[in-house]
Amino acid sequence: MLEKYFYGLVLFVGLGVVSQSCTKSSANQATDGQLPDMVSYNFDIRPILSDKCLVCHGPDANKREAGLRLDLAENAYKALQEHPSAHALVPGKPELSQVYLRITSQDTAQLMPPPSSNLKLTAREIKLIEKWIKQGAAYEKHWAFVAPKQPKLPEVKQKNWPKNEIDYFILHKQEQKGLAPNEEADKERLLKRVSLDLTGLPPSLKLMDQFLADGGVNAYERAVDQLLRSPAYGEKMALHWLDLARYADSHGYQDDGYRTQWPWRDWVIHAFNQNMHYDQFVTWQLAGDLLPNASKEQLLATGFNRNHKITEEGGVIQEEYRMSYVMDRNDTFGKGLLSVTLECARCHDHKYDPFSQKEYYQLLAFFNNVQEVGLESVIGGPETYAKKPLMEISDQEVQSILSFVNKKDTNCLIVSVMGDLDTTRKTFVLKRGMYDAPEEEVQPGTPKAILPFNANYPKNRLGLAQWLFDKKNPLTARVYVNMLWQELFGRGIVKTAGDFGMQGELPSHPELLDWLAVDFMTHNWDIKRLVKKMVMSATYRQSAVVTPEKLKTDPDNMLLARSPRYHIQAELVRDLVLSSSGLLVKTIGGPSVKPYQPAGLWEGATSGRGLLSMYVQDHGPDLYRRGMYTLIKRTVPPPAMMIFDASNRDLCEVKRLKTNTPLQALIMMNDPTVLEASRVLAARLLQESSATSDKIGKAFRQIVCRTPKEKELAILTDYYEKELKKFTRPSAEKYLTVGEYPIPERIDKVKLAALMRVVSTIYNLEETITKS
Template sequence: MFKRIYGFGLIITSLTFQACDNQETTMIGNSSNKLPDEVSYNFHVRPILSDNCFACHGPDANKREASLRLDIEEEAFRSLEKTPDVFALVPGNPHASEVYNRVVSDDPSVKMPPPDSNLKLTDFEISMIKKWISQGAEYEPHWSFLPPEKVKIPKVDHHDWVKNEIDYFILKKLEEKGFKPNEEADKESLLKRLSFDLTGLPPSLEMMDDFLEDPSEDAYSNWVDRMLSSQAYGEKMAVYWMDIARFADSHGFQDDSYRSQWPWRDWVIHAFNENMPYDQFITWQLAGDLLPDPTKEQLLATGFNRNHKITEEGGIVDEEYRVMYVTDRTNTFGKALIGITMECAGCHDHKYDPVSQKEYYQLYSFFNNIREKGIESVVGGPETYAKRPFMEITDEDVDSILAFINKPDTTQLIVSIMGELDSARTSYVLERGSYEAHGEAVKPSMPESILAFNPEFERNRLGLAKWLFDKKNPLTARVFVNQIWQEIFGKGIVATPGDFGMQGELPSHPELLDWLALDFMENGWDIKRLVRQMVTSATYKQSAVISDEKKEQDPENIFLSRAPRYRLKAEFVRDLILSSSGLLDATLGGPSVKPYQPSGLWEGATSGRGILSVYKQDHGKDLYRRGLYNFIKRTVPPPAMTLFDASNRDQCEVERLITNTPLQALVMLNDPTMLEASRVLAGKLLKEKMTAEQRIQKAFRMIVCRFPEQREVDVLIKYHSGQLKTMANENAKALLNVGEYPLEDDLDPVEWASLMQVISTIYNLEETISKT
């Protein structure tokens, strides 16, 4: 009887939906969106289900409704628990599929997603699901959990544009979309772009002149090699890695005292400059202490795992904070190295990705066997600069195996590192993530949905590193090449670099991502080679000029028909100012420094205890170190850097947000470093025998990295003339009285201050602090 009623109801429902079909066809015809000929579960349907359905019908068993999972094929094709004759999905028949019937229903009692969820599918998304079901409702494993596959280099129409393999993939998609790539950027723009991407510094006048005067075909390629060989390359790359490794110069929390972890930063710079292969670079950081007869360099590398926040406050529960440290290392591994939001499974099964809570704590257990405590000491002297386990770095070490460390003569160096317990600590699933709620005991392993843990690997961090660099691992190479692509092009091929899971963005160029990942692995995980591939591509060398058509059709430059244009990172804004003015102290490595900072900031955000309760500004050449070396106190990070979106290093970050606020303009107009740089550069130019116009042209080139157009020079000359006429002597002296760099005795104050104002204006151009 029920079957006959259901069958009759299905006929009525089908007639109803035939009318809806006609409406959908009209909707699609009038929409700018067009359904693909072949609907892919991975690229078209899964994102819709993940955003709207998986919270209640996904991996998390604790939140699952109606015992229905839509993320697994065999579960979605089963009959419904309470209505055995009804199926969520019937391949080839959308009107027999309850999923489709529910999403198009007008009845609020059955409509999905439920109205009170504040989720709603668009007509286009509904049509996509319908077509997918009609074509057979074929499921696919999530794209990022499938190992990269060898793909053929695409065929393109305009071979003459191509410089290397990357360009074939980019051009293929451009041709499909009806776009043409931009022409190559002019040489000045190319050199500035390349210099910031490879060294974080602006090109010098000598570099600009040499490049402009070199007509050879190898001129650009030669500069790529020179910059990759520069010591500044390691410093530039280290900025990105400091965010990932959550490096800071203080422990964090309210009693935010000093930590001496900077020798690990020196090692990172050294590793990048030596072009250490990525597999070795990561293995040493994860498990250098577990290698056979580890050297002090390998031990130092493991400081990566100890960069997290550490409390020094009394009255805390030791185990609670120890568990917090282990959790931080676990989450950092997931986000930074495999691009999975593992932290979402700390309290329950992951709602979107096939990672159970048990599997989270299996990963957790790799990091849960360290000889550490939740609290080791109270705020005090040098003995608190590092927490056990730690290593001391002696003068003998610096004279031999650790020669890359820039150690001040009188500095006592101790660095927190990793060190295993003599016997294994038992790890448990922590119910609801509570440190004291022990559930099932677990052993080290990894989610099988990503890659089953090889039983031949050690059940420790060294085995974890081997799992990470197993050739079958689908994530490791993809995640890293995506991070480097983001560093070079401003946005990753996957726009969510920390989330390659169900809720992450789909890759804009999946075939290119896989080709790069495989090529990277097959060529020894060579980082400099990877960077070189990117910056020598025609894609990279395009002009950043945007046409109205491209701005309208591809405003976010997803298809890379032009070079990206975006603001420099906070550290490189500082580096630009110091370098162009001649103030930069290019010393490599060493302790962090405390430059100018508004008074009272530290004092207003401290318990009043410890050596960091009061800000003690540095002097002399330490005022002019690169942004990489700015002292980062977690509770009060450097204000000028923070306003330009630098990380406070509380936790692992794989990308920075880019904001535009009036406070950034105030920094560029009033920051002592910027004003001092303007004063110093103006003074140097006034000592050269040249006209005012020549001085302005030279300053413009040094700061903006190109020759100014005559109309730009005319505006600046007019402004300069006005300053000379109206500025009083006393006002000039007040303007010049900024910074600690010595004043010149033999310069006219009004002339000096007037040129200083012009240079300050050039520094404040949008183009100055942008990569174009």
């Protein structure tokens, strides 16, 4: 029944998109009661040690108890510091291994973990450790810190199902668990899915009709290629990168003044549309200013490093805030490009991962030479739009080398970029991470556990970029492949997309992750090629229908025996509404815009100074731009976006939450943009010479992206007739006042109001904003 999908009735209950945690289980483990034939340190033992033991017996020397370190084999095998005749681990002999004796002790004074820690090993975990010791207690380097090697494609029984290499790995794991993949989704749902994933927009009626009429074996590939060529592809791909790069239109902190970093956003969109390969894309952003004879475009790309929060408050301590900017760049590099929690080593050695505090500051040294200060000016004047170092963009440059920058006026345009000092600023380890407590001086370097820094690389950001794209670097390719997989499938092969370290989740398909990583590198870091390979797979094309058996066997869909089903991103909700109604202005780039917003949110929220002290709504075409162009004031982000889990861009974010709340239903029912779009689409349909049911059917196709079933169409048509009888001319005129887009002259306003109600109802279907 159609009614069960109405937001106002169900408030998203049962949608099942809220993330659920999954246990860290062995890749070759069957059920909880069984032990693997060969116990793996990486997949079976290390997660136990990381969760239960390494706080006291891990990398952090300051917190280490009894001088025992269990994350390194040589330390775990040697004689105990306090009992030289005993050893924590004796390979092959659990009865002589203090680790095993202590975790099985009945004496609470001897038991590990101690009862006071509120940590306890399960019976299965104890059996795993015992079997591991019996098998030799062999350690392995953490899987994410070993350079990937491309494995062979696994054998599968259902040989006619795979469409490319991805499917062999997915199907192999499914067959091990007794599952089979779903059939391919129907053409309408598949087209909606891939259109949203590649462009962030629903498919047009023309593309729908074209795809449905194409009976060729390569029809889907032709549709994919057409979407990949769309300028909207760059906008969709850029959206995730803006989260990672913490892009915003304000500086943050209490004053939260306006900033002009949007030309950098224009460059990101341009780079994706030009299919700039990932190594060049990132290198320009990290160190474009250090490239030989650096161009203005390469310099603009370095705005990536300047998107962090910047204070404009008087009375701050210059060095304190300058160091906070440097640390932000360092932490963004760690989380966004390496997917490790380097920031945990800012004040002490990392408690779980093999990163020392010294290594944190060695990496920070690459970012510490920027010619900037903690506080440059007071809020209020044009000089606050960008902070030094900066670059000016002239009209002449926009007409030539920077033609992708959407500059509308002749005003001077200034962007914050990178630029180093002529001399080298010294970098020190900071005691407890305090800016005013320098200790040992350090030189630029990288964590040895990942990859030692090559002495042939220059000790600057350009050298760091070379290190990042060294084929021996175990993380770079894996991390980006995982992020793209997350964008297309809702969760990464590694669920913790920002943490590939000891505390992160294990990959659900480690061989697939490595195969894709090596394939990505060997094909010159070609992003568009990688995206196409993923969406062309049979895995991606599956139906989202779930059987009770599959739901019971794999409730989190880790094995991908069905297509995932979840809400589209906040910005795309807006894009879908505007696009399907015909309101969307498809202009790419340019300054951010201020659409409808509840009154009074900005006023009084900050210091009350500067251009962003009051919300002055835009008008005309600027009301109908894509969601990614909505102005983000960090202290008061766009409310509709935040309710749909958008980032406030304070810090690097590589994975958004997926929630399901009544507030989302209220947005869809009451947001002026949704109501205005309903009115505009209804007016356009009324002006067509067609039957009422045809108008409603067309609206359904444009919004939901499929032809309505006969029963659905009957329900909506009946609803229209009921609303038509309810409305009077005065009540209709009052209902139609929402939004600024003009109402056509000489239109029947009672019919318009009734059809607007129907269209609004279609926008409020759960299926409308769900990718399935």
